[in-house]
Amino acid sequence: MKKLLDITNLSISYGNKPTVKGVSLRVDEGEIHCLVGGTGSGKSTILHAIAGISSKAVHITAGTIVFDNTDLLALDEKKRRQLLGSRIALVFQNPESYFDSLMTVGDQFVEFLQYRNPAMKKEICLEVSARALREMRLDDPERLLKLYPFELSGGMLQRSSIAMAMLTKPKLLLADEPTSALDIVTQAKILGELKVLNKNTGTAILMVTHNMKVAETLADTVSVMYSGKIVESGDTQTVLHYPSNDYTKELIRSMPTMEEARLIE
Amino acid sequence: MNDNILLETRELRQIYGKGRDRLEALKGVSVKVHSGESIGIIGLSGCGKSTLLRILAGLETPASGTVQFRGQTLDFDSRKSLRDYHRKVQMVFQNPMSTFSPYMTIQTYLLESLRSFGGLEGDGREQAVALLKHVELDETFLDRLPHQLSGGQLQRVVIARALALNPEVILLDEPTSALDILTQRAILELLSQIAKERNMSLIFVGHNSSVVRLLSHRVYVMETGRIVEELFSETMLQDAKEPYTRQFFPENLKKVVYNY
Numbered sequence: 471m472k473k474l475l476d477i478t479n480l481s482i483s484y485g486n487k488p489t490v491k492g493v494s495l496r497v498d499e500g501e502i503h504c505l506v507g508g509t510g511s512g513k514s515t516i517l518h519a520i521a522g523i524s525s526k527a528v529h530i531t532a533g534t535i536v537f538d539n540t541d542l543l544a545l546d547e548k549k550r551r552q553l554l555g556s557r558i559a560l561v562f563q564n565p566e567s568y569f570d571s572l573m574t575v576g577d578q579f580v581e582f583l584q585y586r587n588p589a590m591k592k593e594i595c596l597e598v599s600a601r602a603l604r605e606m607r608l609d610d611p612e613r614l615l616k617l618y619p620f621e622l623s624g625g626m627l628q629r630s631s632i633a634m635a636m637l638t639k640p641k642l643l644l645a646d647e648p649t650s651a652l653d654i655v656t657q658a659k660i661l662g663e664l665k666v667l668n669k670n671t672g673t674a675i676l677m678v679t680h681n682m683k684v685a686e687t688l689a690d691t692v693s694v695m696y697s698g699k700i701v702e703s704g705d706t707q708t709v710l711h712y713p714s715n716d717y718t719k720e721l722i723r724s725m726p727t728m729e730e731a732r733l734i735e
Numbered sequence: 736m737n738d739n740i741l742l743e744t745r746e747l748r749q750i751y752g753k754g755r756d757r758l759e760a761l762k763g764v765s766v767k768v769h770s771g772e773s774i775g776i777i778g779l780s781g782c783g784k785s786t787l788l789r790i791l792a793g794l795e796t797p798a799s800g801t802v803q804f805r806g807q808t809l810d811f812d813s814r815k816s817l818r819d820y821h822r823k824v825q826m827v828f829q830n831p832m833s834t835f836s837p838y839m840t841i842q843t844y845l846l847e848s849l850r851s852f853g854g855l856e857g858d859g860r861e862q863a864v865a866l867l868k869h870v871e872l873d874e875t876f877l878d879r880l881p882h883q884l885s886g887g888q889l890q891r892v893v894i895a896r897a898l899a900l901n902p903e904v905i906l907l908d909e910p911t912s913a914l915d916i917l918t919q920r921a922i923l924e925l926l927s928q929i930a931k932e933r934n935m936s937l938i939f940v941g942h943n944s945s946v947v948r949l950l951s952h953r954v955y956v957m958e959t960g961r962i963v964e965e966l967f968s969e970t971m972l973q974d975a976k977e978p979y980t981r982q983f984f985p986e987n988l989k990k991v992v993y994n995y
Contacts, residue, residue, distance in 0.1 A: 508915045508916070508917050508918070509885065509886065509887075509914075509915045509918065510885075623780070623781075624780070653779055653780050653942040654942050654943050654982070654983055654985070654987070654988065655779055655942070655982045655983070655987070656780070657988065658982075658987055658988045658990075658991035658992060659991060659995075661988065661991075661992045662991055662992045662994075662995030663995070665992055665995055666995050680915035680916055681916060682916065683985055683988060684988075686989075687988050687989050687992045688992065720917065721916060721917065724916045724917050724919070724920040725916060726919075726920075726923075726943070726945035726946045726949060726985070727945055727985065728944065728945050728948070728971075728972045728984055728985065728986070729972070730949075732948060732949050732950070732951075732968060732969065733923060733924060733926075733927035733949045733950055734773055734927050734930060734931065734937075734949075734950060734951075734952070735931075
């Protein structure tokens with residue numbers, strides 16, 4: 471498999487506090503990799519650093535992030551921006567924060583497309599957008615494009631944000647807990663969409679999640695993060711069934727199952 | 736378990752909006768909680784489970800139907816009746832951040848209900864310390880502001896406050912869905928321990944059956960304003976007949992994704 475993303479020895483500080491401590495991570499072309507860990511483990515910080523959207527208080531103190539043979543950290547701001555939103559795309563936990571609440575979904579799709587291609591006519595933009603939404607199995611996309619974000623359910627909004635992210639046919643999709651705010655039934659459907667999208671387009675996915683169950687369902691490979699370090703990584707089935715690290719074992723043990731003893735008599 | 740019924744609803748109906756926007760959120764919901772028993776309510780977003788919980792909390796008046804606590808019908812028009820009821824039945828919401836004022840210290844927050852029910856002793860600091868102890872937090876939290884606490888710590892504080900009036904029932908609206916797996920486990924264990932020690936009933940609303948069953952004896956499954964199935968938590972995996980119910984089992988995640 472060809473390397474797509476290669477992170478070596480990455481260290482990141484928030485203010486003076488080290489939050490990522492010498493992390494190395496690799497995602498191959500077309501692969502789905504999950505970064506699993508608890509709140510504050512540093513997993514989202516890494517995702518933001520790849521996307522180049524870290525807050526001002528964040529400093530990358532060591533390491534390299536190589537994407538498709540380009541060292542991202544050596545690029546200037548403008549080149550970085552071009553890459554994000556063309557070959558690297560991003561979806562968040564709360565799709566509400568991805569969309570402007572005062573603009574219709576359609577206008578935001580048009581803006582997204584025209585920003586990259588100013589010559590593209592509005593009708594064409596809307597046509598392209600409707601097709602993208604239909605691919606994410608959203609009914610009546612023409613109607614949906616006329617709606618405001620608050621008129622859509624959480625699941626519909628998340629599908630729309632993925633559809634928008636995929637418009638540029640990125641090679642890598644970064645996903646930050648994309649299903650954690652959704653109920654378990656909608657969660658399953660969104661994960662299904664990501665799987666299909668990965669199969670059909672070959673877009674690699676790097677997903678951050680605290681939920682081992684989500685990783686188990688979707689990922690080819692996983693890395694487990696604890697306190698700024700990757701404590702274990704490998705093939706998903708191997709890590710899940712033969713974990714070697716104590717923290718990984720605890721994460722797996724903590725997943726509620728239908729078979730375990732209940733907590734009240 | 737005995738036949739002693741602690742809390743019961745009969746044919747609850749709730750309607751929101753009018754004309755084209757009319758939504759029948761509850762279409763005749765009857766549920767029972769025996770004393771010493773905890774129940775779960777499972778359903779999709781919009782099935783009416785949160786409406787049911789708000790009515791059970793006395794925060795919302797149903798269009799018709801009744802709520803009875805120990806055989807006494809709750810009078811939604813009487814402040815006294817509601818007040819007596821609130822003393823017995825307390826609610827914990829999903830998102831701990833949204834229940835706090837950002838400028839209120841943890842101590843003030845913890846003592847709010849005691850203050851309003853006239854149960855405050857002195858400045859209440861000792862009472863607040865005792866409440867924190869129940870949720871395994873120490874005195875140092877009292878003077879902090881909400882943003883200085885993690886999500887799990889905040890949820891512990893919310894639970895501590897719910898305990899202040901010594902309620903007999905605690906209503907939980909997805910209390911752990913905003914938390915990571917390890918924190919979720921810790922909060923579930925804490926709740927089970929508290930329920931056991933105080934012989935309290937929990938009513939736990941959620942969408943993940945593997946979580947809800949941990950803290951319940953029986954589970955009601957809701958779909959578009961109705962109860963569609965009622966199951967014992969212990970055997971729900973084997974007993975569930977409705978395909979709608981089986982969606983909420985974690986194994987469904989794999990099945991849906993693989994068949995996509």
